[in-house]
Amino acid sequence: MNKASTTSTKLANAGLDFTWTNIFARLTTILCVGGLLILTTNNAWALELKTVLDNTGVNPPAKVMFREQRHNPMLKEPLLLTGYLEYTKPGHLGKVVETPFNEAFVVEDGKIEIQQNGKTRRVSLNKSKPLKAMLEGIEAVLAGQTERLAETFDYELTGSECGWTLRMVPKSKKIAAHLPVMTVTGSLTATTSIRIDQGDNEWSQMDIIADSDPTLDSSL
Amino acid sequence: MTVRHSSRISLVWLSIAIIAVTILWFRLQLSFDLSVFFPQKSSLSHDILLEQMKDGPGSRLLVIGLSGGHDEQLESISDQLKQRLSQDQAFINVMNGDFEVDEIQIPAPLDQYYLLLTDYDYSEAALHAAFTDRQRDLAFGGGSGLLALMGRDPWLNTLNILERLAPVSQNDGIWFAEDGSAVLLAETAAGSIDLTAQATAIGLVHAAFDELADTQNVALELTGVGAFGVELQNTIRAEAQKRTILASSALVIVLLLVYRKPRYLLLASLPISMGFLVGLAVVTMLFGSVHGITLAFGFTLMGVAIDYPLHLFSHARQSDGQRAITSIWPTLRLGALSTAIAYAAISLSGSNGLAQLGVFTACGVVIAALVTRTWLPMFLLGQNSVLDTRPEKRVAPRLLILPAIVVLAMALAGERFLLKDGLWEDSLASLSPIPAQKLEHDGMLRSAAGTTDMRYQLVLHAADLEQLLIESEAVDVLLKKAVSDGILGNWRSVTQLLPSQLIQQIRMDAIPDSDVLQQRIQIGLQGTAFKPDAFAAFKAQASTTQNLPLLGPDEFNDSQLGAWLDSHLLRMSDQWVALITLSDLEPVALAQRIKSWQSEVTLVDLQESSKTLVRDYRNGALKTLSVATIFILALLFFGHRQWRQIVWIALTVAAALATTVVTVTLVQSGLTIIHLVALLLVMGLGLDYALFLSRKESAQEQGATRHAVLACAITTTLTFSILAVSSIPVLSFLGLTIAVGSAASYLLAVVGSGLWRKTNSAEATP
Numbered sequence: 001m002n003k004a005s006t007t008s009t010k011l012a013n014a015g016l017d018f019t020w021t022n023i024f025a026r027l028t029t030i031l032c033v034g035g036l037l038i039l040t041t042n043n044a045w046a047l048e049l050k051t052v053l054d055n056t057g058v059n060p061p062a063k064v065m066f067r068e069q070r071h072n073p074m075l076k077e078p079l080l081l082t083g084y085l086e087y088t089k090p091g092h093l094g095k096v097v098e099t100p101f102n103e104a105f106v107v108e109d110g111k112i113e114i115q116q117n118g119k120t121r122r123v124s125l126n127k128s129k130p131l132k133a134m135l136e137g138i139e140a141v142l143a144g145q146t147e148r149l150a151e152t153f154d155y156e157l158t159g160s161e162c163g164w165t166l167r168m169v170p171k172s173k174k175i176a177a178h179l180p181v182m183t184v185t186g187s188l189t190a191t192t193s194i195r196i197d198q199g200d201n202e203w204s205q206m207d208i209i210a211d212s213d214p215t216l217d218s219s220l
Numbered sequence: 221m222t223v224r225h226s227s228r229i230s231l232v233w234l235s236i237a238i239i240a241v242t243i244l245w246f247r248l249q250l251s252f253d254l255s256v257f258f259p260q261k262s263s264l265s266h267d268i269l270l271e272q273m274k275d276g277p278g279s280r281l282l283v284i285g286l287s288g289g290h291d292e293q294l295e296s297i298s299d300q301l302k303q304r305l306s307q308d309q310a311f312i313n314v315m316n317g318d319f320e321v322d323e324i325q326i327p328a329p330l331d332q333y334y335l336l337l338t339d340y341d342y343s344e345a346a347l348h349a350a351f352t353d354r355q356r357d358l359a360f361g362g363g364s365g366l367l368a369l370m371g372r373d374p375w376l377n378t379l380n381i382l383e384r385l386a387p388v389s390q391n392d393g394i395w396f397a398e399d400g401s402a403v404l405l406a407e408t409a410a411g412s413i414d415l416t417a418q419a420t421a422i423g424l425v426h427a428a429f430d431e432l433a434d435t436q437n438v439a440l441e442l443t444g445v446g447a448f449g450v451e452l453q454n455t456i457r458a459e460a461q462k463r464t465i466l467a468s469s470a471l472v473i474v475l476l477l478v479y480r481k482p483r484y485l486l487l488a489s490l491p492i493s494m495g496f497l498v499g500l501a502v503v504t505m506l507f508g509s510v511h512g513i514t515l516a517f518g519f520t521l522m523g524v525a526i527d528y529p530l531h532l533f534s535h536a537r538q539s540d541g542q543r544a545i546t547s548i549w550p551t552l553r554l555g556a557l558s559t560a561i562a563y564a565a566i567s568l569s570g571s572n573g574l575a576q577l578g579v580f581t582a583c584g585v586v587i588a589a590l591v592t593r594t595w596l597p598m599f600l601l602g603q604n605s606v607l608d609t610r611p612e613k614r615v616a617p618r619l620l621i622l623p624a625i626v627v628l629a630m631a632l633a634g635e636r637f638l639l640k641d642g643l644w645e646d647s648l649a650s651l652s653p654i655p656a657q658k659l660e661h662d663g664m665l666r667s668a669a670g671t672t673d674m675r676y677q678l679v680l681h682a683a684d685l686e687q688l689l690i691e692s693e694a695v696d697v698l699l700k701k702a703v704s705d706g707i708l709g710n711w712r713s714v715t716q717l718l719p720s721q722l723i724q725q726i727r728m729d730a731i732p733d734s735d736v737l738q739q740r741i742q743i744g745l746q747g748t749a750f751k752p753d754a755f756a757a758f759k760a761q762a763s764t765t766q767n768l769p770l771l772g773p774d775e776f777n778d779s780q781l782g783a784w785l786d787s788h789l790l791r792m793s794d795q796w797v798a799l800i801t802l803s804d805l806e807p808v809a810l811a812q813r814i815k816s817w818q819s820e821v822t823l824v825d826l827q828e829s830s831k832t833l834v835r836d837y838r839n840g841a842l843k844t845l846s847v848a849t850i851f852i853l854a855l856l857f858f859g860h861r862q863w864r865q866i867v868w869i870a871l872t873v874a875a876a877l878a879t880t881v882v883t884v885t886l887v888q889s890g891l892t893i894i895h896l897v898a899l900l901l902v903m904g905l906g907l908d909y910a911l912f913l914s915r916k917e918s919a920q921e922q923g924a925t926r927h928a929v930l931a932c933a934i935t936t937t938l939t940f941s942i943l944a945v946s947s948i949p950v951l952s953f954l955g956l957t958i959a960v961g962s963a964a965s966y967l968l969a970v971v972g973s974g975l976w977r978k979t980n981s982a983e984a985t986p
Binding site: 070074200 | 352353355356358359365367370371749750751752754
């Protein structure tokens with residue numbers, strides 16, 4: 001009996017089926033599993049909020065088109081809006097509704113300016129903390145401001161860099177009572193939708209139109 | 221005086237004291253309601269001023285400042301404090317600028333009557349416009365609070381009404397002052413004059429703050445009328461105690477140095493103590509309660525009664541008590557009666573508070589004189605071995621009228637040429653001991669909240685409430701024009717919350733029947749995304765409103781809006797009065813505009829009203845005192861029948877008063893009511909010194925009189941000088957006036973009586 005056989009015999013006596021084939025199979029399995037683990041682990045490490053938002057964030061000036069549906073228990077069908085969001089400078093966020101009516105909201109310096117029916121009103125955002133939190137969340141996502149987002153929301157990021165979902169819940173219970181959750185989805189390079197749940201069957205989903213150029217239109 | 225007689229007298233006085241104490245024990249009630257000192261008869265603007273001071277909305281605001289932390293920390297503390305204090309019944313309303321639409325609750329009766337508080341257009345077009353606007357709002361964002369409101373009030377007029385009624389600006393979020401302090405306004409249920417309730421409210425604020433977490437580096441500050449009042453009360457109490465101890469110690473030291481008999485300290489306190497007890501008992505019987513100011517000022521005014529035992533002690537040094545009092549009693553009696561007349565005159569000055577003060581001091585002075593006459597001498601019997609029973613020649617001093625005339629003329633000239641701003645300070649602010657820095661800080665905190673300017677108000681009055689409300693609605697229309705013309709920023713009137721019955725009925729009649737309204741709602745909803753029943757609550761409320769009784773003041777009794785209504789709708793005797801508060805106005809332009817209106821509305825400047833109130837008060841008191849002076853002169857004449865002496869006394873006292881007035885005005889920039897009260901005591905002191913120094917006396921008596929008057933002048937001047945340096949204006953006004961007055965009265969009396977000369981010849985009577 002040769003040395004290998006002697007070794008096999010000893011191992012066999014130890015209760016292991018120790019053939020070379022099995023060794024190879026086991027090694028392969030170990031490598032695959034390990035590799036998969038490594039790969040998966042690498043992906044988990046890679047799916048950090050900062051990374052995601054850095055990839056998808058826009059630098060001002062920027063403008064993106066949107067389609068929005070607003071669901072409300074008072075409405076018989078969702079309100080469908082189209083228009084664009086503009087981010088002209090840090091702290092300045094605008095939402096211009098073009099259909100079915102013309103309306104514009106501009107958020108700046110803690111106030112929201114509402115242009116409606118040819119009239120302009122300025123209202124402090126402090127009049128509605130949930131609204132303020134919502135707009136801060138949206139700006140944080142669009143601008144890639146991770147720390148700012150983390151100040152106001154507890155979040156959960158799932159998926160991959162190519163398709164991620166960010167679920168945000170306000171840290172303040174008082175705000176969360178009126179704004180239970182905001183859910184943002186996106187791709188590798190852009191935010192694709194923002195869903196805002198306000199409780200009591202009131203929610204909205206804004207889809208960012210994929211082919212809109214996230215750079216400022218010179219006409220603005 | 222026999223022992224039996226002495227015992228009888230002691231028994232009488234002790235019995236009086238026991239009766240007085242018994243009355244006080246069972247019936248004495250102390251009051252701190254300042255309105256007791258307000259004039260009983262005054263103009264409507266004065267009544268409104270007094271009402272605003274007592275219970276106006278501005279006066280009930282506690283201003284809370286939070287400083288030291290960063291903005292978010294202060295915002296959090298501000299919110300928490302607001303929530304905690306809002307739950308306490310001591311506060312009607314707590315605001316911090318945070319007017320969250322999501323948290324809004326429409327208070328009663330607004331929640332039921334809002335359709336009658338403003339004009340609603342129930343046409344299909346108007347409903348469609350409202351629904352379209354609300355749909356646009358939903359594009360912006362709703363929230364459950366707003367949705368519920370929207371469903372009941374498509375125009376959201378209820379929000380507009382509530383925002384209008386707020387006494388402050390609530391458009392910019394949590395208030396922050398220029399120095400970075402977060403600001404809250406807490407409207408107390410109790411008026412600012414109820415200092416006990418204010419102190420309780422302040423305690424609640426501190427307790428709520430202490431219970432909060434994360435406040436280690438945050439400081440809490442309270443300002444506002446109530447806070448200042450409580451602080452003032454504590455400060456005055458502490459300062460008065462300190463000054464009283466110092467003044468009493470000085471009095472004790474002087475008396476010991478002058479008389480060297482410790483028991484004289486006890487004896488000297490007997491007349492004033494008895495006067496205090498009996499005077500207080502009389503006031504308690506007559507008025508039911510005694511005001512704290514009556515006690516404080518009354519005791520001060522009774523300071524002249526300290527002089528009575530000193531005269532007795534000085535004259536008893538070379539004699540015995542009974543002979544001494546027999547000698548000085550006619551003069552002392554005249555002085556006491558003259559002083560009592562002057563003090564009694566105060567009670568005719570037109571307020572219950574001054575009536576109390578007058579009765580208290582007049583009774584006290586008379587009793588003190590009687591105790592000095594009948595009781596004190598028995599304690600001085602046989603104490604002196606030098607008893608010269610030989611009748612001595614009594615001579616009248618050679619009274620020099622010229623010094624008094626010269627001094628009086630100089631004082632009047634000084635008043636004319638030196639006091640360019642006039643004699644009197646009519647501003648109530650001059651009485652305030654609150655440091656200017658604190659008042660400025662209070663103003664800065666309030667400005668962060670954009671509080672309504674309480675200085676200018678429009679006033680309407682009518683015998684009938686409905687008539688008043690109709691007139692107020694007419695003024696609303698005119699004010700709307702004034703706003704659009706830029707003369708006025710905003711206004712708040714009672715009819716914004718309580719329209720006239722006429723208007724309410726018109727609005728009620730304008731509500732369509734349920735079926736008709738339903739039809740119009742359905743037409744109005746066309747072209748919108750709303751469900752057919754989205755505004756069912758509005759339809760239901762419209763139907764309910766048609767069957768409601770019309771809104772009246774009684775519906776606000778249990779409402780948090782009740783306090784607002786009470787501060788804008790007053791009942792004064794037989795009149796209803798509506799107050800319209802104004803913001804951002806141009807007073808001159810508005811006053812001119814009002815003249816062009818055919819309305820009974822009056823623009824009242826509360827600051828100016830307070831000055832005229834004080835002025836009228838003072839003039840009334842001066843008139844009364846002028847009449848009293850005539851009575852005093854008449855009394856002097858009946859007491860002496862010596863014209864030269866009476867003229868000398870009158871001129872000496874007048875010169876002393878004039879000197880005091882000029883000196884005090886130069887030092888303290890204008891006389892106030894407090895100075896007037898102090899000048900009464902100066903007059904009493906001046907009469908006392910002048911009467912004694914001008915009477916016919918033997919050489920021995922002259923020596924005793926000089927001794928007594930000097931002792932009186934030193935004790936009075938010294939003790940009130942201690943008050944003169946107090947930081948509390950009221951105490952300092954009293955102290956300086958009386959100290960200067962006492963010294964001037966003494967010097968003028970001594971110089972004018974020629975006592976500084978060795979010989980003093982005049983008539984001699986055996």
